[in-house]
Every structure is written in structure tokens, then in C-alpha cells.
Amino acid sequence: xxxxxxxxxxxxxxxFTHEERKQFHLSGHAGDVWVVGDNLYGDQxxxxxxxxxxxxxxxxxxxxxxxxxxxxxxxxxxxxEQSRQSRPAIYNLP
Amino acid sequence: MATITLTVTVANPGSxxxxxxxxxxxxxxxxxPGNTYKFDQADGxxxxxxxxxxxxxxxxxxxxSAYTTGVTTNGTPGSAGAYTQIEVxxxxxxxxxxxxxxxxxxxxxxxxxxxxxxxxxxxEGFNIQNFSADQTSVGQIYYNTSSGSFKAVTAxxxxxxxxxxxxxxNTARSDLSAAVFGPSSAGLGIGGYNPPGSPxxxxxxxxxxxxxxTEVADLNTGRxxxxxxxxxxxxxxxxxxTVDSSQFTAExxxxxxxxxTxxxxxxxxxxxxxxxxxxxxxxxxxxGRNVPAYFAVTESWDxxxxTEVxxxxxxxxxxxxxxxxxxxxxxxxxxPSPTTVSxxxxxxxxTExxxxxTARHDASMFGSGNTDAIISGGSPNPKALxxxWDxxxxTEVADxxxxxxAGAGSGASCTNGMTFGxxxxxxxxxxxxxxxxAAAFQVKTLTTS
Numbered sequence: 001x002x003x004x005x006x007x008x009x010x011x012x013x014x015x016f017t018h019e020e021r022k023q024f025h026l027s028g029h030a031g032d033v034w035v036v037g038d039n040l041y042g043d044q045x046x047x048x049x050x051x052x053x054x055x056x057x058x059x060x061x062x063x064x065x066x067x068x069x070x071x072x073x074x075x076x077x078x079x080x081e082q083s084r085q086s087r088p089a090i091y092n093l094p
Numbered sequence: 095m096a097t098i099t100l101t102v103t104v105a106n107p108g109s110x111x112x113x114x115x116x117x118x119x120x121x122x123x124x125x126x127p128g129n130t131y132k133f134d135q136a137d138g139x140x141x142x143x144x145x146x147x148x149x150x151x152x153x154x155x156x157x158x159s160a161y162t163t164g165v166t167t168n169g170t171p172g173s174a175g176a177y178t179q180i181e182v183x184x185x186x187x188x189x190x191x192x193x194x195x196x197x198x199x200x201x202x203x204x205x206x207x208x209x210x211x212x213x214x215x216x217x218e219g220f221n222i223q224n225f226s227a228d229q230t231s232v233g234q235i236y237y238n239t240s241s242g243s244f245k246a247v248t249a250x251x252x253x254x255x256x257x258x259x260x261x262x263x264n265t266a267r268s269d270l271s272a273a274v275f276g277p278s279s280a281g282l283g284i285g286g287y288n289p290p291g292s293p294x295x296x297x298x299x300x301x302x303x304x305x306x307x308t309e310v311a312d313l314n315t316g317r318x319x320x321x322x323x324x325x326x327x328x329x330x331x332x333x334x335x336t337v338d339s340s341q342f343t344a345e346x347x348x349x350x351x352x353x354x355t356x357x358x359x360x361x362x363x364x365x366x367x368x369x370x371x372x373x374x375x376x377x378x379x380x381x382g383r384n385v386p387a388y389f390a391v392t393e394s395w396d397x398x399x400x401t402e403v404x405x406x407x408x409x410x411x412x413x414x415x416x417x418x419x420x421x422x423x424x425x426x427x428x429x430p431s432p433t434t435v436s437x438x439x440x441x442x443x444x445t446e447x448x449x450x451x452t453a454r455h456d457a458s459m460f461g462s463g464n465t466d467a468i469i470s471g472g473s474p475n476p477k478a479l480x481x482x483w484d485x486x487x488x489t490e491v492a493d494x495x496x497x498x499x500a501g502a503g504s505g506a507s508c509t510n511g512m513t514f515g516x517x518x519x520x521x522x523x524x525x526x527x528x529x530x531x532a533a534a535f536q537v538k539t540l541t542t543s
Contacts, residue, residue: 010526012262013305016495018531021256027478028496030518070522080340080385085517086474 001025002038003094005059006051020045027094030066033059035093060093067091097130097179104139104200113145113192113200120202123192125182126233127206132179133192141172144195147180147204153193161190182206228537235540244540252468252482252508255532257494260512261306263525265298268517271322272502273329273349274416274460275372278512278529279304280326281504282349285334286515287318288523294318295336299354301326302514302527311353315345321379321415322502323371327351330374330395333382334365342384346400348374360400362391368415370422370439370463371395372506378403378419378439381427383411388430392444394419404443408435414459414469416503421463423483426472428455436488438464448487452479458503460511460530468508468530471498476518480530482508494528505530 003025009032016026024037024045034051036042046053054062070088077085100115100123107119115121115133125131133145147165150158164186169176180186186206193201226239234247263283270286281302287294297316300307313331320334331354332346344359364382367389371377375397382389390409393400406424413427420441427433434449450469457472465485471477476497481488498516501524505511514527 010259010262010496012527013260015259018256018258021258021492021495026495027493028518073522089475 001094003056004036004038004042004046005054005056005093006034006036006046006049007032007054007059007062008034008046008049008051011049015049016045029059029063029093030070031062033062033093035059056093063093064090097132099132099134101137102133102135102140102145103137104143111143111194111197111200113143113194113202115202120200122203123205124231124234125180125186125204125206126231127182127184127186130179130181131204132177135169135171135176135178136174138172140176141170142196143200144171145178145192145201146195147178147190147192149187149190151191151193151203152198152201153191154195155193155198160195161187163187180204230535232535241539246538246540247535248538250533250535252484252491252532253489254536255509255530256492257480257528257530259495260304260514260527260529261302262527263300263307263515264309265296265300266523266525267296267298267318267515268500268523269318270296270502270515271320271331271334271369272504272514273322273324273326274370274502274504275323275418275506276325276504277507278302278505278510278531281512281514282322282324282326282329283307283502283514284322284329284331284349285313285317285320287335294338295334299349302512307514307525307527313354314347314356315343317343319365321367321369323369323377323379324349324373328374330357330369330371330377332357332360332369332379333363333367340385346395350374358399360393361402362389362393364389364391364411366411366428368413368424368427370415370417370419370424372418376419378422380415380422380424380439380444381406381410381413383428388428392439404439406444407437407446408433410435412455414457414472414503416459416461416467416505417463421465423459423461423464423467425450425459425467425469425483425488426454426457432474436483440464447483450481450488451490452477452481454479454499456499456516458498458501458513458516460503460505460513461508462506466508468503468505468511470494470503470513470530471501471516473499476516492530496524496526496528498524498526498528508532509534 267286317334367382410429454472461467501516
């Protein structure tokens with residue numbers, strides 16, 4: 001499946017709708033990065049939310065930077081809190 | 095196939111006695127071949143009104159006779175066990191009518207695929223009917239004269255459900271509670287955790303109207319990793335941590351739609367437990383922990399006191415739960431490792447059921463009870479995975495858009511629920527709401543190439 005990448009801030013109600021979720025892939029990631037199915041409906045959604053188009057590597061860099069910051073925050077937690085949460089792991093966008 | 099029971103009652107709407115099917119005056123029934131339709135005449139109002147079927151409207155009162163193919167009758171109308179039923183097959187006459195053998199004008203239509211007024215062509219025993227508008231009965235195949243296309247109505251429900259974005263909470267936070275039994279148009283978000291701040295444990299309560307959140311009255315004691323049950327206007331919240339993860343409380347509070355009132359303490363002080371219940375006078379809390387112990391203890395709330403009832407089979411904390419005081423589901427948790435363990439509650443005891451596909455903790459759940467639940471999100475590492483319990487097994491359904499854990503879930507139905515708040519990692523605490531919805535059916539256009 002082909003994807004497009006963008007950044008957009010989730011404003012809440014109707015940022016994405018049930019109908020849109022049926023029409024294209026959509027997943028949200030750190031740094032307000034969104035992975036969007038590359039089809040007509042996905043393009044329309046990017047326009048609706050005024051998404052800033054990113055290349056995959058640009059999007060990955062945003063996500064990685066956010067996770068690295070979260071890793072530092074995790075390392076500063078108490079042992080009790082660390083026992084409950086996993087240390088955020090860097091992952092690759094699809 | 096299925097037996098579909100139609101509850102028959104008799105009442106006079108002003109023009110003489112008439113049959114009501116499932117409460118609908120002289121309802122027109124669209125039957126599907128393969129099913130058996132049972133006209134249940136046990137209700138006392140049926141006395142003296144035997145129901146039969148005929149190919150003639152109004153049956154014997156209009157010169158017709160009773161249609162008997164596949165028809166069986168039992169008992170005396172108005173008495174327990176009385177019914178008339180018909181097994182509908184591909185060869186059943188398409189246009190039938192139900193009528194009272196004693197009184198004219200009481201009945202209505204019972205269609206098994208077509209009516210005499212609609213043109214159709216026979217195709218190997220089945221019929222394609224013309225309609226100008228889309229239909230709603232699962233199993234129907236028809237020709238839509240407006241769009242000029244063949245269409246079919248296929249099954250709906252949770253398997254076709256999707257997540258959409260809802261209104262964002264005013265205060266981003268994790269480890270909050272919900273009044274778990276409210277619909278997605280009437281949620282209640284309670285307490286939670288949002289450091290830094292003084293105190294980190296929040297007393298904030300927010301109310302959701304289907305599109306936006308509004309702050310309402312605070313808890314008397316701010317708390318997080320608690321749990322709640324009830325609805326937007328009648329709820330309970332109890333236990334949890336009040337300062338940091340080492341400060342537990344046994345305090346409980348009840349919500350009447352506008353303010354929180356202190357209620358009797360629970361018997362076992364704990365945090366990170368599950369809860370179910372439909373109001374501020376009826377609920378259940380189960381599991382949890384009080385470092386270092388993990389609990390199996392279940393307590394039942396009757397509106398005035400907490401009583402210990404049947405333990406969970408597997409002690410654990412950070413589990414998801416939903417349902418009522420007498421019918422609940424719990425799944426996932428830390429025991430102390432992330433687990434797939436799931437259990438249902440029948441009002442007196444917990445039973446282990448089929449396990450989740452994916453081990454997790456700090457997930458969110460909604461649903462009606464022990465035969466109907468959705469679990470979504472969770473840790474380790476925030477998840478978008480969503481699984482549906484249909485009473486016999488868990489099935490993966492549509493993922494959330496944003497992976498999340500330590501949020502709250504509410505909804506008294508799997509076809510209309512939501513999650514809110516929690517941790518999306520990173521950046522952390524969020525006020526995001528996602529709403530899950532599924533239609534009862536879906537209309538598909540049939541193509542020939």
C-alpha cells in the first residue's frame with residue numbers, strides 16, 4: 001500500500017470521520033505526523049485538515065525526535081512508574 | 095436458519111381491535127427465506143384472536159382461505175405457549191397476509207420477497223424486486239430504480255465499525271476514569287493525572303455532549319488510576335492515588351449529574367482496578383493493586399455500602415472492564431506481566447473466557463456486558479489495536495487512528511462507544527477523543543465485471 005505523509009493538528013470532532021476511515025488508511029504518530037493512504041480520498045483529507053506534506057524521511061525524523069525526547073522523560077521517572085510503562089521505542093513509519 | 099419471534103398483542107387504536115407486532119400497529123413484515131417467523135400469541139390480549147396466514151388480504155373475511163404450507167400452530171391465543179409460525183423457504187408464496195380468524199381487518203402484510211404489486215422476474219426460485227430507495231433488511235438483493243443498479247443489504251455491526259475523532263478534552267490527562275455505561279454522546283471524564291502541577295492528581299470532571307467537553311464540578315478528592323461506573327448523570331468514582339503512586343485512598347464518591355458527594359469507603363484500598371455498573375446505586379469494582387500486591391478481590395456497590403463478592407480467577411491490575419453489576423467483562427492487565435487473560439461476570443462469579451489476541455494493560459473498554467465488549471489501545475507502548483468480544487471469542491476489528499494507553503472508555507453498546515484522554519507516546523498526556531460507531535447494516539452495489 002502506498003502512503004503519503006503530512007503533519008496536521010487534530011482539532012477534535014470531525015478531524016477525521018467514520019466515512020473517511022472507510023475510504024483510506026489513516027494513522028496518527030508523534031509530532032502530529034499522519035500516515036495517509038495514497039488515494040483520492042486521502043488527498044482530499046489532507047486538504048481538509050490543511051496538512052503539511054512531508055517526505056517519508058522528513059516524517060520519520062519528526063517521529064524519531066519526539067520519541068527520543070520521550071525516552072529522556074522516561075529515564076527520569078521513578079522506578080515504580082518505569083515498571084508500569086515501557087521505555088518508548090523508536091519505530092519505522094510504514 | 096434463525097427463528098424470528100414476533101410478539102403479537104391486540105389493542106384498539108380507535109377503529110376496532112388490531113394486531114400489533116412487536117408494538118407496531120399492523121406491521122408489514124419482510125421475511126427472508128431460510129428463517130422461521132413465530133407469531134407469539136401468549137400475551138393475554140390475544141384471547142379470542144387466533145392469527146393465521148393467507149394469500150388473500152384479510153384472509154377468510156375476504157373469501158380467502160388459510161395458507162398452511164410450512165405453518166404450524168400451538169396452544170390457545172392469550173395463553174402461555176400459544177403461537178403460529180411459518181417456515182419461509184424459496185418456494186413460499188411471496189405475498190402473504192396475517193389475519194384474525196374471528197374478526198375482520200385486524201391483520202397486515204407478510205412479504206417473503208416480493209408483493210403482487212411489484213414487477214419481478216424469477217431467477218432460480220429467488221426474486222429481484224424493484225425499489226426506488228435503498229433497503230434496510232439484511233439479506234435483501236434488489237434493483238434500485240433511482241440509481242439503476244442492483245444492490246444488496248449485507249450485515250453490519252461491530253465488524254464494519256470505524257473510529258472517528260471526537261471533541262478534545264479541555265485538560266489533557268492520563269489515568270482518568272469514565273462513567274463507563276454512558277453512550278458516546280453523553281460521556282463523563284473523571285480525575286486523572288497530568289504532571290507537572292500541584293497536585294498532579296486531578297479533581298477535574300468533564301462532561302461530553304457528542305461533540306465537545308465541558309468542565310463540571312470537581313471531585314472532592316483529586317485522584318488518578320481510579321475507576322468509575324455509571325452514566326453522565328449518575329456515577330461512582332472510588333480509590334486511586336491522591337498524591338503520587340504510593341498514596342492510595344479507599345474513599346468513594348457519587349455523582350448526581352451536578353456534584354460529587356462522599357460515599358462509604360471501599361473495603362480494600364487499591365488502585366489500577368476495573369469497574370462496571372450502570373448507575374450510582376449499582377456497580378462493581380474488581381482487581382487492582384496496592385504495591386506490591388495484586389488483587390483478585392471484587393466488591394459490589396448497592397448505593398449504600400460495598401460488599402465483597404466472588405474473586406477474579408487471576409489477580410491483576412491495570413485491566414479494562416465494562417458492563418453492569420450483574421453482567422461484566424474484564425480483559426488484559428498486569429499480572430504482573432502484560433496479559434491476555436479475560437473473564438466474564440454473571441452476577442455471582444467470574445469465569446475465564448477465550449483470551450485476547452494481544453497482551454496489554456492500561457487499555458480502554460466499552461460495551462453492554464458479558465456478551466458484548468470492545469477493548470482498544472493499551473500498553474506496552476501505546477497501541478491502536480482494537481478487539482471485539484461477541485460472547486464467544488475476541489476478533490480484531492478496525493484500529494484506532496492514534497495509538498493510546500491509560501485513557502478511559504465508555505459506552506453501553508459496542509456499536510456506539512468512545513475512548514478519551516490517556517497517553518499517546520510521545521508527547522504524553524492527551525485530551526484526544528475517538529468515537530467508535532457501526533451501522534446495523536450496509537448497502538452494497540453489485541457489479542458484474
